[in-house]
Amino acid sequence: MSTTVDHSGDPDPVITDPIGTAKTLRNRVRAASLVGTTIEFYDFYVYATAAVAVFPALFFTGENDTAKLLASMATFGAAFVARPIGSVLFGHFGDRVGRKATLIGALLTMGIATFLIGLLPTYYSIGLWAPIILTVLRFCQGLGLGGEWSGASLLATEYAEDGKRARAAMWPQLGAPFGFILANGFFLVLTVIMGFTTLADSGSSHAFLTWGWRIPFIASVIMVIVGLYVRFSLEETPVFKKAVERAEPVKSPVLEVFKTSWLQIIQGTFIMLATYVLFYLMTAWILSYGIGSASVGGLGIAYRNFLVIQLIAVLMFAAMVPVSGWLADKYGRRSSLLVITALIVAFGLVFGWFIAPENLGTGENLSLVRLVVFLAVGMALMGLTFGSMSAVLPELFPTNVRYTGSGIAYNGASILGAALTPYAAVWLNAKFGVSAVGMYLSAAAVITFVALWFSPETRHVDMVEVGKK
Template identity: 40%
Template sequence: MLRLAAASLAGTAVEFYDFFVYGTAAALVLGPLFFPTFSPLAGTLAAFGTFGAGFVARPLGSVLFGHIGDRRGRRPVLLVSLLLTGAATVAVGCLPTYGTIGTAAPVLLLVLRFLQGLGLGGEWGGAVLLATEHAPTGRRALWSSFPQVGPSLGFLLANGVMLGLSATLSDAQFASWGWRIPFWASGALAAAGLWLRRSVTESPLFLKIEDHARVPLAEVVRGHWRLVLLTAGALSVGYAVFYTVTTWSLAYATDRLGVSRTVMLVCVMATVVVQGVLTPLLALVGDRYGRRPLCLAGCAGMALWMFPMVALLSTGVPLLISLGFLEAMTAFITVFAVIAAYLPELYEPRVRCTGAAVGYNLGGVLGGALTPVVATALAEHGGRVPWGVGAYLTVLALLSLGCFALLPETRPLPVAVTEPAPG
């Protein structure tokens, strides 16, 4: 389990590094480089639009790789998805800007971002299913939380590289060539991830399935469509809060509040460190008390904290910004620490890779793809405090809370409870 957990964590860290480094670059530099004919606001919106294309691709990736995972096994998904995402990320770093090739530059940027999302859409399902289906029954949430730590590590790595470049390069150097370095680094990281995953064994539960689904997506749509919609709606606020904190806030604070890029990256990274540490601890709570109670508590926390968070952000004071982010991300990870166990347990094994991944990534479209664009537009028409952003996130939190309320608990009962009494 340790070897499998390490391989799952490393792979998700690499793939989310690729995904996050693009989001940070979109907030800081891609607008002027690829959309220079737009106004600063329109350029930022356009860059966030290409950012959103990755989320649109993720459900398609979950369908494609979910089909492979349900038909051919979970292990092939891990290898192919990592290779695809890594190649697309390196290609972004090699892409000429608008000043060199004109309108072809933003078009190619959009295509590469789409390929990134396609690979990431398959990654999550394969990684968490291998961890969940290898894990002992009473520790599924704990072992499946290791792939969930991967996004935190990927984010820290991506922003750590960006922070180092931001601190050592001038603005002109960073805009000219410095922003490309994090994308090029993905090649080495992907190679390391593939090396770690080479010895991962196939899921024992998959090997026991005798009647594999011929068209997993068709079975999911026919028999589990309500479950897919509920899980997508339930997860939407988590994505929205995460990308509000880690992506939109960078652009808002640097452009509107005059906070330095370096200070904002430090604030966000400190928050994500706490998130990574809390993930396995909260997963242990989920193994003991259930998945659904944590999800309900996390959504309630996000609903109550969104207005205070934007108020603290608008002060421009780093300590208060960090406090606002910390509370929001703690509520977020209370939900997402147990999701890697909860979603697979909701679906039968023969369509689990497709069903869990489609629900998870549709939540990304609802909450992650639109949030930076919507938040930017709402903040532009607001005052000093972007109350509209707080209202938008609060409504999403209440929607997610309602969806979780309609989902069943899945935590396995202790053996002493499920076995009949002797005699």
């Protein structure tokens, strides 16, 4: 602590504490990045849960349950098409105007779209307009999340202390499991209070399907207000301020990033591939598989019971995110991720042994312990691979295109690794069984392993100087 005297006439000393101020500022940044991504992922997962358990009955017609589920998954995938567009749109302003203002815009885009989904009439009220509008709003959700992740990651990494960047960057990553817990926990509480189990058991006229499912969507507006309050209190990041002082921002970040950092975009996209595939198998697809009827290849678990199992398993996801940041700072991003990705390859190869109906059982004869272990292992691997990504991707790009470049890589991977995954997994399971779903994961992880093998180690890069000749 240092003491200085104000010589303007006031004899009282003015106490300054630069160390304490920096610590307070970093705590505020952690809170802002965590709260924002938690809200964004909550909005995203609320839709994912409803896409499996609610939307097939309310927004799509026909007698074939698998076809309706596939149609619902297709609208779910629309957001992943939008995410790279969102990364370009918000990245443009994030690299030209600044991180703070752009993050506020991304949060509003996602929040307004989610709120409107909660008010949307169903197919039985407005016909084909219902799934059309639903898809448009889902697209808007994707735009918002496409701009959110990069900004939150840059907020954390560009404020981080030397040698602790991956640990600082894990805070926005915690928004994923926290948002998942909030979204699925909300649905769980509602189904318990309203006595909803599954569509087959409860009927299409049940209060949960009539209006109860709307509550988590509409209630998201409260979280958005909290997020806006936290983000308005922030200052611009010091790394971006230095870039402005040096007149480094460019007129068209998207053109500049493809001109100067196209290789890094390719590397980042495939580095993220296995992470996306694993996550959406462990959340969206596994829910449809778990509550699906045994007659169509599912496990026949009650919706409410499966939510409890998922909520238990996702705690492993949250627990491993800080571990991932610590490993990446201590042993390096590339080294730690190579080992973790190899484990994901192996995990994919044992899907059939773990959860094929003939091994796991179905309905009341299902081995609950075996299922919980499977989900816990998958979620633990997810935390380990996801936790350091908010350091890995931004470290590949110069400051003047970092928001755009890291966003395009992250969200470009979402098309390859997430938009297709729930749909492909439903089809693979229906045609070839659950072992084929695991092989899909292993194949994606092999591609990621190769991308990591040829990527640089970025643990010691200077965030101000990276990318400069």
